[in-house]
Amino acid sequence: MSTQRGNTKRTRPQKYKNTTAFKNDLHDTSSKIKQMNDIEIMNVCARCKNILEWKIKFKKYKFMKAPKKCTKCEQKTVKSTYHIMCIPCAEKEKVCPKCGKFEEIVRKTDPDQQKLESELQNLVRGLPERKRRTFLRLISRKEKPNGEAVEDIEKIKEEAMKKLSSLNLELEEDDCDSVDISDQSYSDE
Ligand SMILES: [Zn+2]
Ligand SMILES: [Zn+2]
Structure with a gap:
């Protein structure tokens, strides 16, 4: 017996499987x-x-x-x-x-918007974790709360770049603070 009464759980795998995915234009090229x-x-x-x-x-x-x-x-x-x-x-x-x-609603993604997003992602990738989060928070404000259309793409990009450069400045300052003093011990030799 293949199945017990009331037991719908199948233990053997499905016997017949399609080896290729169903294609609707295989026999119909109209x-x-x-x-x-x-x-x-x-x-x-x-x-x-x-x-x-x-x-x-x-x-x-x-x-x-x-x-x-x-x-x-x-x-x-x-x-x-x-x-x-x-x-x-x-x-x-x-x-x-x-x-x-x-x-x-599923909408067609605007190619410009897509390009901008990948550009921004590349920029963000170069940032340390903490700055990355700040930056993402800043650029996520591009969408207005009432769901109105987003502003001009170029404008968003310009603003994002401005924010990024100010973040980078801060970043450099941070780096100066954290210079490892222990390195100096080697130069004393
Ligand atoms: Zn629907
Ligand atoms: Zn109508």
């Missing part, structure tokens, strides 16, 4: 599947993003033939499949345009 695979799911919550990506992966994703009615403004403005709201309405309500729930 333009539709290509178009489907080109879709980048954005501007919905993480849960909806997963659902839609799953639909694409298993070819369940359906394209829209005509715009749908938005549940908020009641205009035929919904252009994305499975969405219940148009993007402007969802943004106004701060909800996911697919499920309509108040969730954090």
